[in-house]
Amino acid sequence: MKLFTRRWNDPTEPTDGTRILITRYRPRGLPKSEETWDAWMKQLAPSAELVAAFYGKRGRMAVNWEVYRSAYLREMRSAEARDAIADLARRVKSGEAITLLCSSACVREARCHRSLLRELIEAEAARL
Numbered sequence: 001m002k003l004f005t006r007r008w009n010d011p012t013e014p015t016d017g018t019r020i021l022i023t024r025y026r027p028r029g030l031p032k033s034e035e036t037w038d039a040w041m042k043q044l045a046p047s048a049e050l051v052a053a054f055y056g057k058r059g060r061m062a063v064n065w066e067v068y069r070s071a072y073l074r075e076m077r078s079a080e081a082r083d084a085i086a087d088l089a090r091r092v093k094s095g096e097a098i099t100l101l102c103s104s105a106c107v108r109e110a111r112c113h114r115s116l117l118r119e120l121i122e123a124e125a126a127r128l
Contacts, residue, residue, distance in 0.1 A: 002097035003121055005114040008036050009104040017097025020044075020088075022117060024051050027104065037101050043080045044100075046072050046113050065111055072113050076120055085117075089124035 006013075008021055021037040024045040046054070050071050056062030063071075075081065092098055102114040109115050 001092055001122065001125060002095070003092050003118055003125075004097070004099040005109055005112075005118055006099055006101055007104050007106060008101040010101075012036060013099075015097060016099040018091075019099045019101055021101045022114060023101075023103050024048055041084055043078075043084055044076070044117055047075055050075065069116060072116055073120075076117070085120050085124055088121050089128060092121060093125040093128050 002015070002017060004013075004016065006016070006019075008019075008023070008027060012019070018039065019037040021035075021040040022042070022044045023040075024042055024047070026040065045051075046068075050068065051057075053063045053071075054068045076085065088098060100114045100117055102112050106112045106114070
């Protein structure tokens, strides 16, 4: 299966295939001419509320990884997210290479929604 994860500002690799940005917000100050992705699927990003909670914004204390993980997986049960996940699973299962791109600031892949989303896509592809 050709399903990869990276940050949007990581250098493009020949094996990346279709690069899909999965962040809630588009990188600030980046001209469209310098975008490193082929598509933006913000329906697969954590909600604005969850992003704010995870980073301790809006006067809240930051939530831990387990709370974030549970909330993100719950959000991915929406019809829109399930449809997008199923589509990506079909594409990967058919042999298309796809790279999921997250924030440039997200340096710990194991503590990033991109790793959770990859697991969801892989599980869906295994069911096909």
